[in-house]
Amino acid sequence: MEEVSPVITRQTTMWKAWVGFNASHSYGAILFGAVYGYLTLVHGAFLFQSTFLLVLGLLMLVAYADLARRYWFRIPLLGILLATFLYALGLALVTL
DSSP, rough: OSSSSOSSSSSHHHHHHHHHHHHHHHHHHHHHHHHHHHHHSSSSHHHEEEEEHHHHHHHHHHHHHHHHHHHSSSSHHHEEEEEEEEHHHHHHHHHH
């Protein structure tokens, strides 16, 4: 993968594209956790009153779980499923 250029350009290798793809997805997961963690700890009232943000968070976790199921290996899938379960449980407890 380090020696093959994708058809799109000769300026990168498959290895660089692979690393960039994985890094960008990792950044997305880290950003999700940082934003929702911050909102929970510092602006909890705002977060828990926003149906949009609560549903968006659940949809993001479900999308990550689907990606993990289709393309990743077991450990990330289990972690994302646990996060999704705990998020949904938190939503259920807050809305009761």
